[in-house]
Amino acid sequence: MLVTVVSRHRHSATRLSTYLNVHQNRLEQLLRGGFLISADDLQIEAGDGCILIEGLLHCQGGIIVDVSKRIVFLEDEEDPLVQTVDYSYCVTLRNVGVICRYDSPHKDHQQDHHVHRYDVLDGDRDGKVEPIYEEDERPLLAEVVEEAAEWFFKNLARLQRDGLVSPGFPDS
Amino acid sequence: MTQRMRITDIAKMTESERTEALASLVSKARSGSAAARVAVSARLRAYEIRYEMTSEEMLRQFRAGQIRETADIAKWLFLIGARDCRVSA
Numbered sequence: 001m002l003v004t005v006v007s008r009h010r011h012s013a014t015r016l017s018t019y020l021n022v023h024q025n026r027l028e029q030l031l032r033g034g035f036l037i038s039a040d041d042l043q044i045e046a047g048d049g050c051i052l053i054e055g056l057l058h059c060q061g062g063i064i065v066d067v068s069k070r071i072v073f074l075e076d077e078e079d080p081l082v083q084t085v086d087y088s089y090c091v092t093l094r095n096v097g098v099i100c101r102y103d104s105p106h107k108d109h110q111q112d113h114h115v116h117r118y119d120v121l122d123g124d125r126d127g128k129v130e131p132i133y134e135e136d137e138r139p140l141l142a143e144v145v146e147e148a149a150e151w152f153f154k155n156l157a158r159l160q161r162d163g164l165v166s167p168g169f170p171d172s
Numbered sequence: 173m174t175q176r177m178r179i180t181d182i183a184k185m186t187e188s189e190r191t192e193a194l195a196s197l198v199s200k201a202r203s204g205s206a207a208a209r210v211a212v213s214a215r216l217r218a219y220e221i222r223y224e225m226t227s228e229e230m231l232r233q234f235r236a237g238q239i240r241e242t243a244d245i246a247k248w249l250f251l252i253g254a255r256d257c258r259v260s261a
Contacts, residue, residue, distance in 0.1 A: 016194060024183040045176040046200035048208045049258035053179070066243070068250045070257065073202065078195050086253045088246045103246055109235055116241070126240070 009135050013074050013083040016051075020044075026142035027057075035060050035149040042067060051082070057145060061152050061165040062094035065145055089144045091151075093120055096164060098127070099151055102144060113138050121158060175200045204258060212255045219248045227252050 014022075030036035042055035050072050057065040070086040090101040097120040105111045110129065118127040132138050139147065152159070159165045175197055182190060200208075216227050223230065230248060233239045 016198065017190075020179070020182060020194070024179060027179065028183070039180050040178060042179045043176050044179055044182070044197065046197050046205070046208060047212070047254050047257060048204040049201065050254065051197065051201050052254055055179075066247075068247060070250065070253055072257065073198070076202075078198065079191075080198060086250055088250055090243045090246065092243070098243055101243060101246060103241075106241075106249060107235075109237070110241065129241075 010140065011084065011135055011138060013081045015079050016071075016082045017079045019071075019082055023141070026140070030142055030145050033149075035152070036145055050085075059145065059148055059152070061156075061159060063099070063148050063152055064092045064094055065141075065148060066090040066092065067141060069141075089139075089141060091144065091148045093164065096120055097123075097125065099148065102132075102139060121155065121162070209255070212251055216248070216251050216255060219244070219251070227255075 027036070027039045027042075031039065036057055036059050038058040042053065042057060045052045045054070047070070050070050053067060053069040053071065055067055057067060059065065066089070068086070068088040069084055071082045072085050074081040074083055085104070087104045088101060091099040093099055098116070098118050099120050100118065101116045103110065103114055103116070105113055110131075112131040112133060114129050114131050116127045116129050118124045156165070177193060177197070182193065185193060219230075220226055225233075227248065230239065230245070231252065234241070234245065234249070239245060
């Protein structure tokens with residue numbers, strides 16, 4: 001008997017409707033969790049031959065995730081298979097600086113998926129770049145928000161001491 | 173005009189509204205509107221004015237390692253990708 005095994009990776013091509021369903025479900029989970037305050041600025045737009053997803057996710061403590069995604073069609077169906085070809089997820093502490101930024105590969109420079117990490121609370125503006133070679137290590141957008149939450153709660157005492165978040169810290 | 177929707181609004185749609193909205197989005201993206209091109213060009217132009225160089229010059233300097241990959245530059249690169257999507261597809 002011949003068995004065909006179809007490998008499904010977390011960043012594989014998927015139907016646009018499925019892609020958006022997963023996206024929305026994860027955002028709703030994050031909103032219910034409370035760290036993500038608003039996803040209302042995140043928009044989907046028809047580009048020229050592609051779809052763009054862009055906007056800000058507003059989180060507790062003045063943390064903002066600036067999302068840029070470009071999605072292309074792999075077929076001509078009405079609900080086509082789509083694939084993300086470019087992305088940038090930039091996590092910023094408002095009025096302070098960038099905490100980290102996940103980027104897709106660039107032509108001729110940083111040709112792997114990579115993340116820039118900054119020691120933002122100590123004024124680091126140069127950061128360190130870490131390549132990401134394994135597909136499973138490339139985060140989904142929701143995982144970037146979860147990482148931002150982890151960073152926030154790990155640094156909360158310092159943020160409060162430095163007056164960067166209010167004691168109640170909802171949106172600081 | 174470009175077609176743009178909030179992701180959170182899509183979640184509130186009925187199944188049929190959602191199917192119709194996505195079909196329209198896909199159709200507009202496939203056919204490629206002048207409005208979409210103009211919108212991306214305008215955003216690129218804003219970066220070009222702020223940094224006082226063309227997008228092509230930024231790319232040249234970036235590839236030569238003369239420009240640091242900041243959040244602004246990452247966004248600029250993203251927009252160039254959006255502009256050139258049909259070319260590189």
